Amino acid sequence: MRIVGVIRGGVTHAASLSPDGKNVTVFAELREFWARPDPGGWATGETLRSDEAHFVPPVLPEARVLCVGLNYRDHAAEGSYRDRGLPEYPTLFARWTRSLTVGGAAIPVPSSEDGLDWEGEIVAWVGRTLVDADPEEALAAVVGYSAFNDVTARRAQKLTSQWILGKNADASGPLGPMVPAVEVGDLRDGLRVRTRVNGTTVQDASTSDMIYGVGETLAHISRTLTLRPGDLLATGTPAGVGYARTPPWLLGPGDVVEVEVDRLGILRNTIVGGEHRPRP
Numbered sequence: 001m002r003i004v005g006v007i008r009g010g011v012t013h014a015a016s017l018s019p020d021g022k023n024v025t026v027f028a029e030l031r032e033f034w035a036r037p038d039p040g041g042w043a044t045g046e047t048l049r050s051d052e053a054h055f056v057p058p059v060l061p062e063a064r065v066l067c068v069g070l071n072y073r074d075h076a077a078e079g080s081y082r083d084r085g086l087p088e089y090p091t092l093f094a095r096w097t098r099s100l101t102v103g104g105a106a107i108p109v110p111s112s113e114d115g116l117d118w119e120g121e122i123v124a125w126v127g128r129t130l131v132d133a134d135p136e137e138a139l140a141a142v143v144g145y146s147a148f149n150d151v152t153a154r155r156a157q158k159l160t161s162q163w164i165l166g167k168n169a170d171a172s173g174p175l176g177p178m179v180p181a182v183e184v185g186d187l188r189d190g191l192r193v194r195t196r197v198n199g200t201t202v203q204d205a206s207t208s209d210m211i212y213g214v215g216e217t218l219a220h221i222s223r224t225l226t227l228r229p230g231d232l233l234a235t236g237t238p239a240g241v242g243y244a245r246t247p248p249w250l251l252g253p254g255d256v257v258e259v260e261v262d263r264l265g266i267l268r269n270t271i272v273g274g275e276h277r278p279r280p
Helices: 030-035 073-078 135-140 214-222
Strands: 002-008 011-017 023-029 047-049 065-068 092-095 100-102 106-108 120-126 142-149 173-175 192-197 200-206 232-234 256-261 265-272
Touching (some): 002 023, 023 030, 120 192, 120 214, 120 256, 135 142, 142 214, 142 256
Parallel strands (some): 065 232, 100 173
Antiparallel strands (some): 002 011, 023 047, 065 092, 142 173, 192 200, 192 256, 256 265
16 A cells, blocks of 8 residues: 545545556545554545646645654765764754655756755654654554655755755655555565666665664654654665765756665656746
């Protein structure tokens, strides 16, 4: 089962995407779904062709999108921790829900950037309220996973020690359908994560190489802030990002970037020029 968001009559609904991707079945308003986020516990509703649907991420406006900055040893080594030991706790930053988009959507390059960088990874969706949780409780609260591309505006990111600006460019966070956790299994068992640019593989790793587990990270967060159904955790990207290459390689208009994750499918987006950014 793959859960997506669609807009019907100006309201965002949760829906299931057919295995071939050609049809989508709407089954609940989004807020109703996240009040009872059991992907298999809803009756089916209206079915429509996917090419007739307006897809959006199935994300509540008030949801928190928390992201692990360095969670694969090889990526940490190619970046900020090349000459230092790994930190005891995960480096966390945040996205706003308005930065998120869906597979197939165009991603514009901001006017201040020479291009954008790819970061293929996995998002975990929280399905229960977590306060002072232990890792086992936190992992059990994950209701599903999605492929994600944490597309980054590197120039903005590196202006200061805070990453928020570079991680929240318009439409820079494409998110794939949510696959129920019971169909995905434990990320520690190893899912293959690959990123391709114009067909060339630029990242290829296993989730078994993660430094900080999903349960441990969510438990750590829950000791400071309450996690609620619909919150998301982006679990970090492996080595192979563009800025760390010699010479650096950035995404420009016309480039096609794909993130493929075992059991989660392929997330594909095209890069466009800054003139395509949303305007008031």
